[in-house]
Amino acid sequence: MYKLKTLDVWDTLLRRKCHPDFIKLTAARHLQLRFGKHLAEGFADHWAIFRERCQIEGELARAAARQGTDDEYTLHHVLEVLLQRVVTAPGLELAQVADELAAAELALEKANTFPDPDCRHVIGQYPAEQTLFLSDFYMPAPMLRELLSHHGLDDIAGDGISSCDIRLNKRSGQLFRHVHEAFALAPEHHVHIGDNHHSDVSIPGAIGIKSVHYLPEQLHADRERRESLFADRATLFTHLEEIIAASRPEALQQRQGTARTAFELGTRAAPLWVGFCLSVAEQSILERLQRLFFFTREGEFFIEVFRCLFPEGRLAGHALPPAETLEVSRLATFGASLRELSTTELMRMWNLYSSQSMFALARSLGLEPGTLEGVCARHGIPLREEIIYPWQDARVQALFADAEFQSIVSGHCAADRSLLLGYLAQRGLSAGVTRVGIVDIGWRGTIQDNLAHLLPGHTLFGHYLGLARLLNEQPANCRKFAFGPDLNKQVEASHLLDAVAPLEMLSNSPHGSTEGYRRNAAGRVEAHRLVDEDENAVHEQYVSHFQAGVLHAARAWADYIDNHAVSSAELRPQALAIWHTLVAQTPDDLFAAYNALNHNEVFGVGQFVEQSSVPSMGVVLRAPFVRRDRHSLIQYIRQSQWATGLKKRTDLNPMHKALLTTAVSAGKVYKYMRVRWQHHQAKRGK
Secondary structure, rough: OOOOOOOOOOOOEEOOOOHHHHHHHHHHHOOOOOOOEEEOOOOOOOHHHHHHHHHHHHHHHHHHHOOOOOOOOOOHHHHHHHHHHHHHOOOOOOHHHHHHHHHHHHHHHHHHHOOOOHHHHOOOOOOOOOOEEEEEEOOHHHHHHHHHHHHOOOOOOOEEHHHHHHHOOOOOOHHHHHHHHHHHOOOEEEEEEOOOHHHHHHHHHHHEEEEEOOOOHHHHHHHHHHHHHOOHHHHHHHHHHHHHHHHHHHHHHOHHHHHHHHHHHHHHHHHHHHHHHHHHHHHHHHOOOOOEEEOHHHHHHHHHHHHHHOOOEEEEOOEOOOOEEEEEHHHHHHHOOOOOHHHHHHHHHHHOOOOOOOHHHHHOOOOOOHHHHHHHHHOOOOOOOOOOHHHOOOOHHHHHEEEEEEEEHHHHHHHHHHHHHHHHOOOOOOOOOOOEEEEEEEEEHHHHHHHHOOOOOOEEEEEEEOOOOOOOOOOOOEEEOOOOOEEOOOOOOOHHHHHOHHHHHHHHOOHHHHEEEOOOOOEEEEEEEEEOOHHHHHHHHHHHHHHHHHHHHHHHHHHHHHOOOHHHHHHHHHHHHHHHHHHHOOOHHHHHHHOOOOOEEHHOOOOOEOOOEEEEEEEEOOOOOOOOHHHHHHHHHHHHHHHHHHHHOOOHHHHHHHHHHHHHHHHHHHHHHHHHHHHHHHHHHO
8 A cells, every 4th residue: 555645636536628728718708708898908808818818827937937946826826917917997906806716717617627437446446545636737725625525526635735836846746756755755655646648657757656647548539629629719610510410310300391491490590699699698797787688579589599508697607697588569668658749759660660650650659549530530631541751741740739639649658658667667677776688689779769768767788689770869878789780880791681570580489579568456567468370370380490490509509608718709700691691592491481471560560561562563663753652662672671582582573573673772772872971971070
């Protein structure tokens, strides 16, 4: 029996689920997310912080060697220097924050390590009177003890020595000599077990220690494969694609036909939704959000992806805010948010729908249109008459000045406001929660605007897949971010916003649109939702399988996003390429599903709209000469610029299709030039 047995820690007692530098990179990400608004120039990216840390480690190692010790340094020292160079936050308590960051890094090690499955058998073959761990590492021995205890290995080695504590390491042999002096031990009474041929075998063997090379073939091969993923992001992403592809056949066994192709498309398109939800998590930490609400309907799918990616509710060692769905819609929130009943205030809707009947106006405010029939008739307005630019129409102006109209509509909106505020309070939007995140598919964020008007004491941070140019004055308590294109900031990828309806369909839920709120017998406010069977048929036959594919792939991504420090910025190019493919190279099954869809356009239009509906050839031909037809064509182009969808239509004659395609293409060119001009003017105004 030996008097002393020492054990290497890394790849002997413990193994990592990733390359060791991924832990440092994730720790850098933790720091970046914590101090995002107080980082020195050049350090907004976690890779830059990681590289600076590596440089500091080299500097401290060389300084230690010049002092006559081995090239050792402690984690706390590294973090203190890193904070001095990278963080600009005033009044920073370096020692305290370094302790907090070290604790966060230890938590990351706990989450991303596991006990070597075979080490106990090998270690047991070399009995000794005393066993210690011996590690060349920058974490002190107490942290290593805590890590080993976390994994139930403290019965093997409950204590030990870390090289950083005494500035002597195994690589030089000085740590072994220190042990022999400290324990008054001759080398021949000492056995050491470890994986590194130099530090754990050659060096101790040369000193006279019995050295055991522990390098299990399969475990070592697995380690090399995991560590190869640090080379570059392309290698990592290809590895994930291979994992998803390998798991796909089993998941496809129970699906046939369209369901099968939809599921497969979902697995390939997943990085778009994964990247978006990752950006939501990042912004939630950076903005110190207290709650996170996913808006119905698309948010019901988004939150599934979000929970799949972050099952523990954490990212890079940070707790994410509590997340839940919020049953809202433009229809359910607009009337309640009106500050006054005037044509000026209604421009918040008319900027989006420049022609509207009073029937559609009533429906958009949640009113039964018949309640306005009499007062509208008094001003010569048939309920169903489509009025171009209603705010300019003398009859509409007179209607808004009518006391009866004001009484009917204002009373209804006040009742809706009371119910909506009650619902929001029930869901946790109380006075103490002032920094609130909301998640929706996007385009202009009008529901967020509505809630911001209702909740002036809350700051609402909107997270969107994409944002078109904002047409309405923004409430002071609104902040909006887009993962994809944002035409308010730059024209990059603006073409992706030409065809957003397919993405809306793919992100939709089967639970219906929120129409309003009512108080139940128990006195609680609950949402009332309209479920359309025809709309849900498309969801059941196609969309549900696509979403199942996205979630299937997201589970694979979840295993890598955190411990490989993947950021949404790194996923964004791939995500935008997927978006482009979905709308520009649309698979036939996806197009057929979209074309069969009835879309809820009660807000603004006043009814469900068939997605296959297009202006007639007569309307297109008369548009240059007849104002109403011209306006109708322009409204169609504003709502649908999916040129690929038009080209795939087989139910339109070639001339009709060519005219529509030309009109849509002209509209897209006009929009693109207008956006560029607006950005140019904005730059000149700065």
